[in-house]
Amino acid sequence: MIQLLLRRLALGFITVWLVSVIIFLGVEALPGDACTAVLERDAHGEALAKCRADMGLDAPALTRYVDWAGGAIMGDFGVSANGQERISEIVGYRVRNSLLLAAGALSVGIPLSIFLGAMAGLWRDTWVDILFSTGAIFAMTIPEFVAATILILIFAIWLGWVPAIVLTPADAPPLEFFPEFVLAAVVLTMIMIAHIMRMVRSSVIEVMASDYVQMATLKGVPYWQIVFRHALPNALLPAINVIALTVAWLLGGVVVVEVVFNYPGLGRLLIDAISDRDLPVVQAITMIVAATYVGVNLVADILGLILNPRLRSHHMRRG
Amino acid sequence: MAKPPLIDIRGLSVGFRGRTGALLPVLHGIDLQVCRGESIGIVGESGSGKSTLALAAMGYLKHGLQKILGEVIYGGADMFARSPAQLAKIRGGQLGLIPQNSGQALTPTMRIGRQLDEALRLHCSLPEGSHTARAIELLTQVRLPDPATILRRYPHELSGGQQQRVAIAMALAGEPDALLLDEPTTGLDVTTQAHILDLLRELARARNMAMVYVSHDLGVIARVCDRVQVLYAGETVLEGPVRAVLKTPAHPYARGLLAAIPRLGDRTLPRALEGRPPAPGADRTGCAFAPRCAIATDHCHTLHPPMVASATGQATRCFYPEQTSEIDMTGSGAPLSCCAENSPLALSLNGVAIRYDRPGTLARILPARTRPPATVDDITLRLTMGETLGLVGESGSGKSTILKTIAGLLPPAEGTLTLGDGTALTPRVEQRRPDQLRRIQMVFQNPDESLNPRQSVADILGQPLRLYFGLKGSELRARATDLLGTVRLGAHYLDRRPGQLSGGEKQRVAIARAFAANPEIVLCDEITSALDVSVQAAVLELLNDLKARHQTTFVFVSHDLTVVRALSDRVAVLYQGRLCEIGPAAAVYAAPSHPYTKVLLNAVLEPDPDHAPNLLTEDATELSPPARGCPFQRRCPVKCGSVCDTDTPPWQEAEGGHAIRCHIPLKDLRETGT
Numbered sequence: 001m002i003q004l005l006l007r008r009l010a011l012g013f014i015t016v017w018l019v020s021v022i023i024f025l026g027v028e029a030l031p032g033d034a035c036t037a038v039l040e041r042d043a044h045g046e047a048l049a050k051c052r053a054d055m056g057l058d059a060p061a062l063t064r065y066v067d068w069a070g071g072a073i074m075g076d077f078g079v080s081a082n083g084q085e086r087i088s089e090i091v092g093y094r095v096r097n098s099l100l101l102a103a104g105a106l107s108v109g110i111p112l113s114i115f116l117g118a119m120a121g122l123w124r125d126t127w128v129d130i131l132f133s134t135g136a137i138f139a140m141t142i143p144e145f146v147a148a149t150i151l152i153l154i155f156a157i158w159l160g161w162v163p164a165i166v167l168t169p170a171d172a173p174p175l176e177f178f179p180e181f182v183l184a185a186v187v188l189t190m191i192m193i194a195h196i197m198r199m200v201r202s203s204v205i206e207v208m209a210s211d212y213v214q215m216a217t218l219k220g221v222p223y224w225q226i227v228f229r230h231a232l233p234n235a236l237l238p239a240i241n242v243i244a245l246t247v248a249w250l251l252g253g254v255v256v257v258e259v260v261f262n263y264p265g266l267g268r269l270l271i272d273a274i275s276d277r278d279l280p281v282v283q284a285i286t287m288i289v290a291a292t293y294v295g296v297n298l299v300a301d302i303l304g305l306i307l308n309p310r311l312r313s314h315h316m317r318r319g
Numbered sequence: 320m321a322k323p324p325l326i327d328i329r330g331l332s333v334g335f336r337g338r339t340g341a342l343l344p345v346l347h348g349i350d351l352q353v354c355r356g357e358s359i360g361i362v363g364e365s366g367s368g369k370s371t372l373a374l375a376a377m378g379y380l381k382h383g384l385q386k387i388l389g390e391v392i393y394g395g396a397d398m399f400a401r402s403p404a405q406l407a408k409i410r411g412g413q414l415g416l417i418p419q420n421s422g423q424a425l426t427p428t429m430r431i432g433r434q435l436d437e438a439l440r441l442h443c444s445l446p447e448g449s450h451t452a453r454a455i456e457l458l459t460q461v462r463l464p465d466p467a468t469i470l471r472r473y474p475h476e477l478s479g480g481q482q483q484r485v486a487i488a489m490a491l492a493g494e495p496d497a498l499l500l501d502e503p504t505t506g507l508d509v510t511t512q513a514h515i516l517d518l519l520r521e522l523a524r525a526r527n528m529a530m531v532y533v534s535h536d537l538g539v540i541a542r543v544c545d546r547v548q549v550l551y552a553g554e555t556v557l558e559g560p561v562r563a564v565l566k567t568p569a570h571p572y573a574r575g576l577l578a579a580i581p582r583l584g585d586r587t588l589p590r591a592l593e594g595r596p597p598a599p600g601a602d603r604t605g606c607a608f609a610p611r612c613a614i615a616t617d618h619c620h621t622l623h624p625p626m627v628a629s630a631t632g633q634a635t636r637c638f639y640p641e642q643t644s645e646i647d648m649t650g651s652g653a654p655l656s657c658c659a660e661n662s663p664l665a666l667s668l669n670g671v672a673i674r675y676d677r678p679g680t681l682a683r684i685l686p687a688r689t690r691p692p693a694t695v696d697d698i699t700l701r702l703t704m705g706e707t708l709g710l711v712g713e714s715g716s717g718k719s720t721i722l723k724t725i726a727g728l729l730p731p732a733e734g735t736l737t738l739g740d741g742t743a744l745t746p747r748v749e750q751r752r753p754d755q756l757r758r759i760q761m762v763f764q765n766p767d768e769s770l771n772p773r774q775s776v777a778d779i780l781g782q783p784l785r786l787y788f789g790l791k792g793s794e795l796r797a798r799a800t801d802l803l804g805t806v807r808l809g810a811h812y813l814d815r816r817p818g819q820l821s822g823g824e825k826q827r828v829a830i831a832r833a834f835a836a837n838p839e840i841v842l843c844d845e846i847t848s849a850l851d852v853s854v855q856a857a858v859l860e861l862l863n864d865l866k867a868r869h870q871t872t873f874v875f876v877s878h879d880l881t882v883v884r885a886l887s888d889r890v891a892v893l894y895q896g897r898l899c900e901i902g903p904a905a906a907v908y909a910a911p912s913h914p915y916t917k918v919l920l921n922a923v924l925e926p927d928p929d930h931a932p933n934l935l936t937e938d939a940t941e942l943s944p945p946a947r948g949c950p951f952q953r954r955c956p957v958k959c960g961s962v963c964d965t966d967t968p969p970w971q972e973a974e975g976g977h978a979i980r981c982h983i984p985l986k987d988l989r990e991t992g993t
Contacts, residue, residue, distance in 0.1 A: 086979075093697065209382060210423065210426050211420060211423040211424045212378075212420060212423060212425060212426040212427070214418075214424070215416070215418055215424035215425070215426075215486075216426065217379065217410070218374070218377055218379055218411065218416040218436055219410065219411035219416075219437075219441070219493075220406075220407040220408060220409070220410040220412055220438075220441050220442060220493070221407070221411070221437065221441060222404075222407055223403070225437075229426075229429070229437070230429070232425045233343050233428040233429075234426070234427060234428050237428075249736030307428070308428070309427065309428060309473040309475070309476075310427055310428075310473070310475050
């Protein structure tokens with residue numbers, strides 16, 4: 001088992017490294033660099049050469065990659081192109097804000113979607129199932145900017161319960177985002193619920209039809225004890241990976257939602273950086289998102305190993 | 320006997336709603352009475368409704384099924400009229416179920432201890448803290464070694480036999496009055512099966528329990544039951560004491576079933592029962608069995624026969640119970656086709672060893688540990704043209720592994736494979752040239768998985784014909800029709816898909832596909848074990864036919880010793896991936912010499928109440944072969960000493976190519992008898 005974990009970990013690191021190479025090469029391949037972006041029309045002759053020398057852009061690509069990657073490992077992504085700010089400082093708050101938003105959406109969304117999925121699966125083909133399933137699909141199919149706009153219209157403009165957009169600066173203490181970020185979290189929850197719910201539903205249906213649930217019934221186990229003790233632990237195993245992907249997707253900064261609500265998260269920063277052609281910041285954000293995906297999936301794998309006794313000792317016996 | 324029945328099923332009909340909305344019955348007015356201490360067998364082929372009946376006895380129907388008529392009286396009330404709370408109290412308490420596949424019936428995420436504990440808490444009022452002790456007691460009662468360790472295990476960490484014992488212990492936890500057994504030993508090895516049946520008999524006797532034993536295997540029924548009910552298409556067609564039903568059955572279907580069972584002592588092929596039972600909802604004005612019955616008259620096709628009392632205490636659903644004795648119950652008398660003596664070599668395996676484990680990256684870097692012994696080791700075999708070699712052994716004996724290696728799916732770790740013309744057989748199938756590919760074909764156990772459900776039969780048969788012979792168009796179709804003819808299927812099957820075929824028909828198509836390549840060697844991996852006995856007999860007949868007509872070499876793998884007996888010229892007995900005994904089938908079966916062969920043959924159940932298996936050794940589970948010495952050292956009933964632990968036994972040659980690998984001198988092996 002330890003060997004399996006080590007292998008997964010090693011694969012994770014290799015993936016992140018490959019992503020870093022691809023990002024670096026991608027940025028290299030683009031015409032222009034940070035200096036041409038900053039200097040704009042003055043980007044020629046001596047000014048350009050000086051800027052490049054200052055930013056170390058005249059070094060060979062390999063040296064720059066090693067410098068950049070080495071810094072990234074230590075959490076230092078260098079300096080942004082336009083503002084001469086340290087990227088780690090700008091990004092740090094943004095990551096925190098995105099985490100905050102994701103945590104809000106996940107802490108409601110995951111339990112809710114598991115609950116709805118389990119109910120829909122247990123009462124399959126009844127009105128409960130039809131209501132929950134179509135509701136979830138409906139929520140998923142509405143594009144998030146439409147859902148966001150409608151929610152703003154209802155709750156911010158008509159009812160006036162919450163502000164429409166977030167005006168809090170990025171580095172404000174977390175509590176100041178409340179209650180502004182509620183609407184954004186609700187929109188995110190709506191989108192992610194359907195994925196997890198449908199997965200949980202189908203796997204609950206499958207497990208409830210399994211031999212061991214039938215056996216538990218014929219052993220005289222009461223219904224809800226079957227559901228909680230025999231069925232759900234098995235039904236949630238396949239859902240773990242879907243949940244992990246959703247978590248990664250949320251942590252990666254959900255660009256559209258953040259833009260609509262003017263939420264100072266990673267996604268907003270990414271959009272800003274792209275329009276400013278601030279390549280170092282884009283690089284940094286992409287790396288963070290990639291590392292998040294790998295990390296969350298790794299956690300899901302480990303969780304799967306812990307929760308599934310069959311995976312844990314699958315080397316013990318061969319069929 | 321005036322004893323009131325414990326479970327009284329009266330006129331039970333169960334059905335499901337078909338796509339048209341009509342209610343299609345799968346059980347037709349079943350009556351079944353079981354008394355305390357009595358053991359009733361329910362026999363029938365797949366689809367006969369026997370499992371549905373067993374579960375209905377607990378007031379349980381699978382999703383989609385509903386009760387149409389009748390009642391199941393237990394404890395003075397109808398099980399179907401009870402509340403969920405009352406049912407939960409009875410189920411697992413007074414009525415215990417032992418499921419078919421305990422590997423799937425135990426919850427995979429719960430330790431054995433927790434599952435037993437749950438049963439105990441639900442049905443026994445034990446003082447707090449004594450549950451573990453009781454659980455250990457139960458596991459000891461079902462003769463599981465080291466019960467304290469088993470409690471901490473997860474279901475997948477146990478062998479099939481151990482899982483089945485745990486399921487029995489779980490049923491016993493509720494101190495049941497009656498056990499309902501749904502094919503509890505199907506899928507287990509013969510020796511394990513014999514041990515479990517022994518255990519069940521003893522438990523039933525000791526606790527005066529009633530048993531309802533569902534099985535397709537008349538051998539099993541003969542071993543454990545007092546009375547039998549034979550189901551056909553959801554209807555009881557014969558009921559009576561086990562001895563009468565097995566010796567002088569008064570219904571044509573029961574006679575046909577018995578004739579289809581291959582026997583150890585028979586050198587002729589079993590007799591196939593042609594046709595198949597009516598589907599649920601089919602017209603049932605006449606006798607359901609009439610279309611397949613040899614003695615059916617017009618009367619049978621127009622009137623539904625009632626159950627009538629017949630000789631020897633049987634009740635039969637037949638108009639002509641006296642005339643059923645005309646139906647022959649012995650084998651077909653078809654002689655087994657035999658290969659010519661001294662035919663040329665087709666394939667030889669020279670010192671083949673096979674491993675599943677491959678050293679990983681980490682293992683290669685870390686200092687070398689001793690590798691576990693190979694899964695299959697030291698296999699040297701010579702197959703001649705037209706010969707059928709049977710490979711027998713329990714699960715884990717490596718018999719299918721050897722087939723995979725011949726097929727090129729699993730390259731050998733050591734040793735070589737040589738074809739008849741002296742050329743080496745390329746180890747990996749993806750590197751074999753078309754010519755070599757053509758010469759070796761394989762038929763798999765389960766045709767549901769080996770035939771692509773989206774291809775028509777014509778596509779399935781066409782692929783090898785195009786690939787190896789470049790046939791096209793009408794030529795291709797003509798050849799495919801020919802092939803269907805050789806497996807006795809009409810040309811109209813060409814445009815069907817596997818989903819529209821029965822199990823036996825699918826397996827015939829799979830055989831036809833193998834023969835499409837005009838192969839020299841056909842590898843058969845348990846090809847009849849997913850089929851009903853009547854269908855199995857037909858497939859065996861077909862293979863025997865093909866064997867006679869083509870000079871094809873068969874390697875026939877089966878866990879069923881009687882099936883191997885019915886078809887093989889030579890038999891090789893494997894234990895833990897090592898050869899124990901090899902020789903002409905007649906010699907090996909008549910005079911089994913290796914202790915393991917004796918153990919195996921003695922555990923075989925015959926559909927004869929006078930036949931009792933002779934259990935020579937414990938059915939201990941072994942996970943890996945021993946590093947040194949004889950593979951059978953840990954279970955051998957006649958182990959002769961430390962030499963068995965240290966030295967690989969030598970081959971001892973007997974007459975006619977019969978060879979035994981044992982330290983005990985041949986003379987003594989023969990004398991110790993069975």
